[in-house]
Amino acid sequence: MRLLLVEDDDHVAAALSAVLTRHGFHITHARSGEEALRSLVPDSECFGVVLLDLGLPDQDGYEVCGKIRKLTATPVIMVTARSDVRSRIHGLNLGADDYVVKPYDTGELLARIHAVSRRTVQEDPATGAESTALLLGPVRIELPTRQVSVGGAAVQLTRKEFDLLALLAQRPGVVFRREQIISEVWRTSWEGTGRTLEVHVASLRSKLRLPALIETVRGVGYRLVAPAG
Structure with missing residues (x-):
């Protein structure tokens, strides 16, 4: 490395x-x-x-x-x-x-x-080269190319959906406060953007077909729970 x-x-x-x-x-x-x-x-x-x-x-x-x-x-x-x-x-x-x-x-x-x-480095078995990726059970997040797949099937995400997923995935199990997510993903303050975050979380759960992947921590924020498999 x-x-x-x-x-x-x-x-x-x-x-x-x-x-x-x-x-x-x-x-x-x-x-x-x-x-x-x-x-x-x-x-x-x-x-x-x-x-x-x-x-x-x-x-x-x-x-x-x-x-x-x-x-x-x-x-x-x-x-x-x-x-x-x-x-x-x-x-x-x-x-x-x-x-x-x-x-x-x-x-x-x-x-x-x-x-x-x-959490970020996996060796490509074909070339032996290292590639930057987050691997969470069947979910693969390619950071440089901004591509996501579940069980090998590509999932199309918007820019903010990808940024949100990548942020949570970099520290699985860690609770991210709503204010912190808004600051890092949307580069703005919490005021008036809370509903936007909720909509993006719901969209990610639907597109990835893994509703339990992103857990809501009531009154605090969200955390990613890595699935098995």
């Missing part, structure tokens, strides 16, 4: 790169936010995971995470000394898939990398 390590301390990066390389990762090291973003532009090298330090010399790591989310759905793990709950919540709300506090156990970091990558 190709991994983008965003870390301005060369000594820390060298030590971590050595460990990750021994475990089969191919490392690209970026020393700044700008360098990281250049590595992730369309048509550049495809990464399975981004390890993002927050204390970067040119930009705050939170800002970089937000920009990464606009470029790619590649999983982002924040690695930082900021251990307070508010910082963790802020990072996850910006789109990070996980948050690891320094100092950390290397074994735990490796486990977290594999955990987030399992």
Whole structure:
């Protein structure tokens, strides 16, 4: 797996790169936010995971995470000394898939990398190449091509339906607040758009023919329950 390590301390990066390389990762090291973003532009090298330090010399790591989310759905793990709950919540709300506090156990970091990558990376058996996809039982979500299939049969979704499904599918079992979904999918505030969200959820359930796939958490929001099979 190709991994983008965003870390301005060369000594820390060298030590971590050595460990990750021994475990089969191919490392690209970026020393700044700008360098990281250049590595992730369309048509550049495809990464399975981004390890993002927050204390970067040119930009705050939170800002970089937000920009990464606009470029790619590649999983982002924040690695930082900021251990307070508010910082963790802020990072996850910006789109990070996980948050690891320094100092950390290397074994735990490796486990977290594999955990987030399992949801997005599958090897094409014909070519041996990695492709970015979310696999949830019979549901396959191709992020780069924005294609969805259930049991191998293609399902036609609107742009917002796909964005909603992809958002929920990136963290199965996690409850997304209605306000958060509206903010991330529609890029607007909750006021006046609640009915729009309900309509899109109903449409997804109907088109996918899996009514239990998206669970309503009363008074809070929605979560995706991965089906078997």
